[in-house]
Amino acid sequence: MNKKKTKVLMVAAEASPLAKVGGLADVVGSLPIALNKLDCEARVIIPKYRNILEKEFSLKKVASDILVKIGKRSLKVNLWQTKNAIKDTIVYLIEDNKYFIEKSVYEQNKPEDFLFFCQAVLTSLPHLKFKPDIIHCHDFHTGAISALLKTDQFPGQKNIKTLFTIHNLRFQGKSDPKILKLINLDEDSLVSMVRDAEDGDINLMVQAIINSDLVNTVSPTYSQEISSKKYAAGLEKIIKANRKKISGILNGIDIVSFNPETDRTIKENYSLKTINKKKTNKLWLQKKLGLEEDEKIPLVCFIGRLYSQKGIYLINDEIINLPCQFVFLGTGDQGRESYLKKMAKKYPKKVSANIMFNLNLARQIYAGSDMILVPSLFEPCGLIQMISMRYGTIPVVRDTGGLSDTINPKLGFKFKNFSTPSLKNTLKKALNLYYKNPNKWLKLQKNCLKKDFSWGLSAKKYLTLYKKLAIKK
Ligand code: ADP
Numbered sequence: 001m002n003k004k005k006t007k008v009l010m011v012a013a014e015a016s017p018l019a020k021v022g023g024l025a026d027v028v029g030s031l032p033i034a035l036n037k038l039d040c041e042a043r044v045i046i047p048k049y050r051n052i053l054e055k056e057f058s059l060k061k062v063a064s065d066i067l068v069k070i071g072k073r074s075l076k077v078n079l080w081q082t083k084n085a086i087k088d089t090i091v092y093l094i095e096d097n098k099y100f101i102e103k104s105v106y107e108q109n110k111p112e113d114f115l116f117f118c119q120a121v122l123t124s125l126p127h128l129k130f131k132p133d134i135i136h137c138h139d140f141h142t143g144a145i146s147a148l149l150k151t152d153q154f155p156g157q158k159n160i161k162t163l164f165t166i167h168n169l170r171f172q173g174k175s176d177p178k179i180l181k182l183i184n185l186d187e188d189s190l191v192s193m194v195r196d197a198e199d200g201d202i203n204l205m206v207q208a209i210i211n212s213d214l215v216n217t218v219s220p221t222y223s224q225e226i227s228s229k230k231y232a233a234g235l236e237k238i239i240k241a242n243r244k245k246i247s248g249i250l251n252g253i254d255i256v257s258f259n260p261e262t263d264r265t266i267k268e269n270y271s272l273k274t275i276n277k278k279k280t281n282k283l284w285l286q287k288k289l290g291l292e293e294d295e296k297i298p299l300v301c302f303i304g305r306l307y308s309q310k311g312i313y314l315i316n317d318e319i320i321n322l323p324c325q326f327v328f329l330g331t332g333d334q335g336r337e338s339y340l341k342k343m344a345k346k347y348p349k350k351v352s353a354n355i356m357f358n359l360n361l362a363r364q365i366y367a368g369s370d371m372i373l374v375p376s377l378f379e380p381c382g383l384i385q386m387i388s389m390r391y392g393t394i395p396v397v398r399d400t401g402g403l404s405d406t407i408n409p410k411l412g413f414k415f416k417n418f419s420t421p422s423l424k425n426t427l428k429k430a431l432n433l434y435y436k437n438p439n440k441w442l443k444l445q446k447n448c449l450k451k452d453f454s455w456g457l458s459a460k461k462y463l464t465l466y467k468k469l470a471i472k473k
Helices: 023-035 111-126 143-151 177-183 204-211 220-225 238-242 275-289 334-346 359-368 384-390 401-406 421-434 438-450 454-470
Strands: 006-009 038-045 058-071 073-083 091-095 136-140 161-166 214-217 246-248 297-303 325-329 351-354 369-376 394-400 413-415
Touching: 006 023, 006 454, 023 038, 023 136, 023 454, 038 111, 091 111, 111 143, 111 177, 111 204, 111 394, 136 143, 136 454, 143 204, 143 214, 161 204, 161 454, 177 220, 204 238, 214 220, 214 454, 220 246, 220 401, 275 297, 275 325, 275 359, 275 454, 297 359, 297 394, 325 334, 325 359, 334 351, 359 384, 359 438, 369 384, 369 421, 384 401, 384 438, 394 421, 394 438, 401 438, 413 421, 421 438
Parallel strands: 006 038, 006 136, 038 091, 136 161, 161 214, 214 246, 297 325, 297 369, 325 351, 369 394, 394 413
Antiparallel strands: 058 073, 073 091
């Protein structure tokens, strides 16, 4: 019997490899692959940014001059399509000549740009030759979609259900209610649209939580944490009021792309059976970064945005002075960037500061390091600890959100208090094990390499949510 597949359109601001800034792109670029192996047909739609090259991804224009109503005007958009970016998945790109085409991801993008994107997505639906049962929205950028579906602007799409995934509650897309005019709404059009915040702003994250049929976060622990003031980023009342429809599904990673056995960007491929070859990558990395070349010195890395969320302010001279080498990769707060550069200048053989976004170098660091630090203040899921384990690199993490859900003592080290002494003690424990007990260290590495972080299980959980939605009246 040919079962009817659930049709899902994922809407997001980024999708790897077309456009990536952070973990959101990894998720939107890999979850559909797993879903399309199940009872599901998943497609993706994102804005067409300046640096998405038509040739590189064999983009084809599939519709031209679609008129999107934006305030009193109409703006023409074109619809592009590719199957060559995300495996076996059709990706649509909306091309406009005002909001996105001159920018790369999040480059000066304002909430109103994303209101336009939401309006353009819903206006373009009839041109897709694909009628989704579910629109799966990701983060505040897509927050207006569920609200718009409740208006009379898109009568043909009334039956579509919505799932909204929160990847980071901190970024909410707050703005003056005046911008609602852009999507042909006003302050009174929707009950929830304006009066969601005490300050009178409209808040796209809140709109999505209120108006979507179901909501999830990207790990079970984070989905619980956000009920408390400490983690709710000001939205605890909204979260509590909508608690029943919020669940948590842990992210997976793309284990085909992140695979030390086949990764072409690293110096020497290795696997569980040939783990001793990991050290070639370490020595190569030490040389490349100008660090002392010695396989015995533990190499500790930090990859990610250099902002307070990521716990980068916990790393101070006390940490830097521990008996190991450090490699940092990331951009962010200027103060942190200059601190790391200063440390690298002071200790060139011990500290390497790479203030940049570089996907290949990230992979080389995952492969060449012994440990990765993830001391986050909060972490909705966190992919870096999973990617690093895939490369046999041991995580030292703060016990929060997805880090709590993915790390146990057989895989790495966790600390509770968000403080430098806690981080220091835990890193010292890890270094101690590294120096004093190589067999136990090897066992940890092997456990990490064996661990399955693929999307299989989580994709099934998403499908269960979709199916639950599809039968909802
Ligand atoms: P975020 O909160 O930024 O989404 P995640 O851990 O979920 O954090 O995902 C971060 C993703 O971005 C990972 O794939 C990581 O390798 C990548 N990444 C972060 N910073 C950099 C950088 N400076 N260069 C290359 N890749 C990076």
